[in-house]
Amino acid sequence: MHLVNDRPVRAPLDVDTDEPVPSYAFDPTDPWTQTFQAGLERAGLRGRRVYEVGVGSGANVLFMLRDCAASRVAGSDLDRRLPELARALLSRTAPELADRFRPVHGPVSLLDVHEAVTEAAAADVVVACLPQVPDPFDPLYARFRTAQLKTAAHPGDPGDDHVAHYYPWTAFNDRPFNSIGMGLIEALLTRLKTVAPQAEVVLNLGCRIGKATLVQVLRSYGYRTEELASRIVRQHAGTDISFFVALETAMRGTGYEQDVRCEFYADPEGRTQLSARQARALLDTDPAAPVYHEICVLRGHPQATGGLL
Ligand SMILES: C[S@@+](CC[C@H](N)C(=O)[O-])C[C@H]1O[C@@H](n2cnc3c(N)ncnc32)[C@H](O)[C@@H]1O
Known part of the structure; x- marks a missing residue:
């Protein structure tokens, strides 16, 4: 829904x-x-x-x-x-x-x-x-979340649209960018390198981990990127964004805070930026609170030289 x-x-x-x-x-x-x-x-x-x-x-x-x-x-x-x-x-x-x-x-x-x-x-x-948020019931994600946030997930009834929002984090733990929610998409890019190296990819992506990071992931797999469309949308009420809060918390004090910076907004124009923690706090107080994030469509052109990974 x-x-x-x-x-x-x-x-x-x-x-x-x-x-x-x-x-x-x-x-x-x-x-x-x-x-x-x-x-x-x-x-x-x-x-x-x-x-x-x-x-x-x-x-x-x-x-x-x-x-x-x-x-x-x-x-x-x-x-x-x-x-x-x-x-x-x-x-x-x-x-x-x-x-x-x-x-x-x-x-x-x-x-x-x-x-x-x-x-x-x-x-x-x-x-x-494809989903870019770990399944709140995933055991490895549950451990990560509990370690960072000191609370267990209360995702409620997943309903039948669970599969459209979440992916099994543990299954993609061997992927370098799984830690930022890109494991499922990386697994696809890896597979394409073997079965369809000639194919362009066109991905519709949530930019909550930052658009620059998304571009970096595609580049790492040997694609030159081009943005085809973008829009700021309301955070979907059915998706638990605690993952991004846990990620932000995990980055604190590492020196890489600026490299992985979650991007939410308080308005549909994207003028007032919110951290994931601020976004989560607003939604905890009022599930109808105005919280937004960007989505974008990136095209990846395969480069003859391949990628780093
Ligand atoms: C957000 S919906 C997008 C549906 C459609 N492509 C669109 O843009 O309207 C994500 C779709 O990916 C499917 N999906 C989730 N995980 C998948 C996986 N590992 N392999 C293939 N499809 C998957 C879901 O069942 C769902 O239909």
Whole structure:
């Protein structure tokens, strides 16, 4: 369930499917989706083959085929219901484009099945909007959080949109930038270096750890970056941001405070910056408090020289 102007919005889905529809499916009014699509529009997809990791319910599949004139889109998702939902959405909304979408059935984590690898290998562009916040129930994150904040997580009922917001931190602990919430995305970039080194990547990213840091992560994996879209959005009420507070606390006194600086705002123009601790305090006092952060769409152009990692 997404919030727009503080109101929960149920996706206006009108698809013919036997599958249960997750509450977070297809909300074209969501500012994250709108920003992602503004970036996709500028990504030069006309006539190109795209793979979407985490198709959601197909809002972008439809958009990339119909509005961006991509020649073909393939896609998968960790939630096994979603590729089928995407197919149903496309068949109903733009039946003439249905044969240009190849759903890879799953569950598929990143590109962990043969068919996903084959499809990604044939892609010119790989797009994704993946979680950058550790699962509050993850054991390693729970230890980190307790060590830094001296409190256990109280994330409440995760609901069925948990998978759209959080990722299993421990599973990506071998990734250098996992500590700042980029482990899942790094695992994707690592995989792409092997299976689709030619492909551009277009990522819709939360900038709560700082945009400069995001650019650095992509550069480390051998991509030249280009910003395609950006917007300041309301902090999603369903995502626990304690991780960023714990991160800030962990950096204190290390000399690297300026290198990893969490960025939140008290206004939608981004004039008044807040630390994660200040943002969390405001939301603890009033869950409807105005707390914002930037999101951006970064395109990564693969560089022949590869990356540092
Ligand atoms: C924030 S939603 C974005 C959905 C869609 N791409 C969009 O932009 O509207 C994140 C999506 O990534 C999926 N996801 C989360 N972890 C994943 C993983 N490890 N591999 C593949 N998909 C994943 C979720 O199920 C969800 O559909």
